[in-house]
Amino acid sequence: MTDPLTLTDAAPSTIQLLDQEGRRHRHPELTPALDALGEDAVRAMYRDMVLTRAFDTQATSLQRQGELGLWAQSLGQEAAQVGSGHALAARDYVFPSYREHGVAQVRGLDLRELLALFRGTRHGGWDPKAHNFHLYSIVIATQALHAVGYAMGIQRDGDVGTGNPARDRAVVCYLGDGATSQGDANEGMVFAASANAPVVFFVQNNQWAISVPSSTQSRVPLAMRGGGFGIPSLRVDGNDPLACYAATRIALERARSGGGPTLIEAVTYRMGAHTTSDDPSRYRTREEEESWARKDPIRRVRACLEREGRAEEDFFSAVEHEADELAAATRDHCRSLRVGPPTEMFDHVYATPHPLVAGERADFVALEESFADDAGAAS
Numbered sequence: 001m002t003d004p005l006t007l008t009d010a011a012p013s014t015i016q017l018l019d020q021e022g023r024r025h026r027h028p029e030l031t032p033a034l035d036a037l038g039e040d041a042v043r044a045m046y047r048d049m050v051l052t053r054a055f056d057t058q059a060t061s062l063q064r065q066g067e068l069g070l071w072a073q074s075l076g077q078e079a080a081q082v083g084s085g086h087a088l089a090a091r092d093y094v095f096p097s098y099r100e101h102g103v104a105q106v107r108g109l110d111l112r113e114l115l116a117l118f119r120g121t122r123h124g125g126w127d128p129k130a131h132n133f134h135l136y137s138i139v140i141a142t143q144a145l146h147a148v149g150y151a152m153g154i155q156r157d158g159d160v161g162t163g164n165p166a167r168d169r170a171v172v173c174y175l176g177d178g179a180t181s182q183g184d185a186n187e188g189m190v191f192a193a194s195a196n197a198p199v200v201f202f203v204q205n206n207q208w209a210i211s212v213p214s215s216t217q218s219r220v221p222l223a224m225r226g227g228g229f230g231i232p233s234l235r236v237d238g239n240d241p242l243a244c245y246a247a248t249r250i251a252l253e254r255a256r257s258g259g260g261p262t263l264i265e266a267v268t269y270r271m272g273a274h275t276t277s278d279d280p281s282r283y284r285t286r287e288e289e290e291s292w293a294r295k296d297p298i299r300r301v302r303a304c305l306e307r308e309g310r311a312e313e314d315f316f317s318a319v320e321h322e323a324d325e326l327a328a329a330t331r332d333h334c335r336s337l338r339v340g341p342p343t344e345m346f347d348h349v350y351a352t353p354h355p356l357v358a359g360e361r362a363d364f365v366a367l368e369e370s371f372a373d374d375a376g377a378a379s
Contacts, residue, residue, distance in 0.1 A: 011220065012221060076206070080202075083242065096136055145191075170252050171255075200262050
């Protein structure tokens, strides 16, 4: 297989392996990367996408009912997240932004664990080590610096380029198109290129950074920005999980072998609001939304499965039933969440005990106890 990751000044074409009618297309470099997919892989992708959307839809409803303070929808971006997520090895590490619900699903995280952050009952809500899936980054693009730092740590541990698949590993940093305009993202790419760090920047270009279109943010395709840092780049159809899988697999193999960073631009669309505090009808047209709705990634994968005879109606019905059960469990779990003790904020600041944090914790406990004393004196 030839290497598609070469630096070029030319505008990249958008690679598509599965069109919106469910038909497969060959690509000389990316199609061979699909050989590693098992017979049931496309079915598994379909299931992950449907479950992610069911959870995401339910979480959006819960926010509208006042059960969550905020929610960031992934509606329409399931293929980019699930396809790339399936390319990850167990030892690879993910740094998400705040809407990578599909990646969390693929990594085996119980999606309901995402809710505590948005309900405000926990500082984070899950153990990043359990699935090599880091906490959500609410501040735009901070995860780029974290990802590159972690990747440089992998280098220093000697877990890159050994040729041993049980040892070599890499990092994927998920970014939105808006994040590429932030300083942290650009600084992360500078360090990644300079250190030849084993990191893949997976940019989901969903066309809108809140109300600013991607065409305003960048006069060139976002994939071309990689060349300015010396980072090879690919541009894929982000509503095509097979193209997202193949591109990410190639980039990860390159990173693990010591080839350095890669930037992937997945061209997709945010079918919902930026977050539940946003009203997209203020800045985009119904015609645009309807155009992208016809490219719905879940409908596309179902068409592929039906066209190729890889799934019967029983399979689709079973997935829908599982999605309904997840939605119901999500409602129950959300409403059962309770605020933990405030001192939890000091528990995971550092990996090991730190005297400064211990002192701040003691001061906080003393402050809380003083309120209790004041209440007792008043009574």
